[in-house]
Amino acid sequence: MEYNVAVVGATGNVxxxxxxxxxxxxxxVKEAFAIASRQSIGREVSFGDRTLKCRDLETFDFSQVQIALMAAGGSVAKEWAPKIARTGAVVIDNSSHFRMDPDVPLVVPEVNAEAVRGFAKKNIIANPNCSTAQLVVALKPLHDAATIRRVVVSTYQSTSGAGKEAMDELFNQTKGIFVNDEPTPSAFTKQIAFNVIPHIDVFMEDGFTKEEWKMTVETKKILDPKIKLTATCVRVPVFVGHAEAINVEFEKPITDDEAREILREAPGLLVVDKREDGGYVTPVECVGDFATYVSRIRVDPTVENGLAFWCVSDNLRKGAALNAVQVAELLVNRGLLKAAA
Known part of the structure; x- marks a missing residue:
């Protein structure tokens, strides 16, 4: 069986x-459609060895597709996801708009695959935040083994998470510094080249940013509402690949060796953890890979039943595009979609 698939926002990174x-x-895929705004009509994008010409979002007939993968931002998703869903296509949306809607499942296939069946309420499935996706993939098998009480996570998020203009800003500022050009922030609030910025998304009244709030509430929805989580999200001068330093407190005892073996057997994870120079994975090394990598697993002696570890993943893949395609695969493998005529 084959399916017609539309990618909305086909000209963007995701x-x-x-x-x-x-x-x-x-x-x-029986037929793939690249969908974008009116300004991009006719622009060509690659799909394997084929070239697709972008179609206009406002005039495209979505009744001919079974799956619409959306990577066009929250405002577009708010307006168009329900319209597309009403044509019969299942929308898998990468924006934040529907994530906390109780009638929209928020799905990471390695963590809560069963939740995908809830799509029928609105014909919409939400993708989690990029930093949340890799986090819950790593937490799930440990939670099953020893029950997580509390998580403290600090993120080191690449510029691609803020889009192409943000990546260009890092490139141009880095190049400019070498010829004594004064860096001029535009996509970011401060200089990103040779710097880190502890600010992603808008500030909230309690002092946390919305990115930090997303990690908290999404982890609860996907994994377990009882988990307490606090996050500090930081933008770093990296083009692709998010990293996270994670401290976890469990209800039950768990050793670093036990955790290492549990994570090695878990879906979507690769453990690279040698206690030697270079015995860990960095963001540069995860680019283009499907896996979420875990390194530096060790006991946290400051709490009872504590572990600390390092986690990296390609944010454009597992944090966005890969997760959406995996959700589509779930729909197909569980017989929840009708094939294309």
Whole structure:
């Protein structure tokens, strides 16, 4: 059986990755459609060895597709996801708009695959925040083994998480510094080249940023509402790949050796943890990979039943495009979609 698939926002970083991953994972695509804004009509994007010309979001007939992967931002998703869903297509949305809607499942296939069945209420499934996705993939098997009480996480998030203009800003500022050009922030609030910025998304009344809030509430929705989590989210001068330093307190005893073996057997994870120079994975090394990597697993002696570890993942992939395609695969493998005529 094959399916017609539309990628909305096909000219952006995540949209292009969605097309790449559909092709790489041999998703049963009968016909693929690249959808974008009116300004991008006719622009060409790659889909394997094929070239697709972008169609206009406002005039495209979504009744001809079974799956719509959306990577066009919250405002577009708010307006268009319900419209597309009403045509019969299942929308898998990468924006934050529907994540906390109680009638929209928030799905990470390695963590809460069963939740995907809830899509029927609105024909919409939400993708989590990029930093949340890799976090819960790593937490899930440990939670099953020893029950997580509390998580403290600090993120080191790449500029690609803020879009192409943010990546360009890092490139231009880095290049400019070498010729004594004064860095001028635009996509970010402060200089990003050779710097880190402890500020992602808007500030909230309690002093946390919305990115930090997202990690807290999304982890509760996906994994367990009883988990207490606090996050500090930081933008770093890296093009692709998010890293996280994670401290976890458990209800039951768990050793670092036990955790290492549990994580090695878990889906979507690769453990690279040698206690020697270079015996860990960095963001540069995870780019282009499907896996979430875990390194530096060790006992946290400051709390009872505590562990600390390091986690990295390609944020354009597991944090966005890959997760969306995996959700589409869930729908297909569980027989929840009708094939294309």
């Amino acid at each position: 949209g292009q990755e969605m097309l790449n991953i559909l092709n790489e994972r041999l998703f049963p």
